[in-house]
């Protein structure tokens with residue numbers, strides 16, 4: 329579903345070059361639920377932007393559903409739903425329902441299928457009470473549910489979420505998590521989720537990748553991640569330890585007999 333082969337992205341800022349992502353390779357198969365962790369500024373959002381065709385890689389090659397996201401942006405858009413938790417893709421002044429109608433027109437979703445899918449999403453994400461409310465009047469939790477629905481109206485095979493649980497209360501967070509889990513298990517939608525909430529990863533993801541300083545620092549299961557820091561059992565403490573010692577994680581050669589994949593780039 330996703331094939332990233334040594335992708336990199338740098339930016340020129342006032343004469344200096346920032347390497348946001350470097351030499352990053354990973355593969356996500358159809359049906360997987362993959363979590364993406366990494367400290368602030370690690371390159372997670374930049375990676376997502378390269379997968380979705382918003383940014384072109386400056387090196388390497390990425391394909392999504394076999395397509396190059398930058399060259400085949402429209403075709404790739406049909407395969408992907410994207411949610412940026414930090415900003416809405418909905419129309420601020422329009423009622424949520426009208427935003428959905430615009431999404432339908434943009435993605436050329438057939439009216440009958442749209443009505444059916446909107447009905448399901450309205451029920452599962454409890455959107456009914458505020459479908460007529462302008463997006464700017466929605467609470468953060470309501471808006472996030474609206475954004476998730478908008479990303480799924482065209483029934484993509486891959487859903488990419490960049491911090492979808494940011495700012496949500498414990499109940500809303502649990503609802504969003506349950507929804508995503510069902511989407512993956514019942515509908516078979518592949519999910520790539522970026523988050524700073526390790527609870528999301530612990531509860532949802534069979535596999536986790538960790539990006540640090542633009543490089544892949546870990547790729548494995550949550551249990552394997554936990555095992556990278558002997559003595560720590562809480563995944564939160566493990567992740568904190570890895571972030572604090574991130575350069576050691578990147579450069580440390582494997583120890584004899586070590587089998588946990590603290591893969592280094």
Ligand SMILES: Nc1ncnc2c1ncn2[C@@H]1O[C@H](COP(=O)(O)OP(=O)(O)OP(=O)(O)O)[C@@H](O)[C@H]1O
Pocket residue numbers: 339340341346347348366367368369370371372373374375
């Ligand atoms: N458009 C841009 N122009 C210049 N630099 C950028 C741009 N986008 C990202 N960067 C830089 O690239 C690096 C990675 O940023 P990115 O947003 O990918 O990090 P992130 O892992 O998503 O962080 P966070 O957890 O804080 O969201 C940062 O140093 C950032 O300043």
Ligand SMILES: [Mg+2]
Pocket residue numbers: 372373374490
């Ligand atoms: Mg980010």
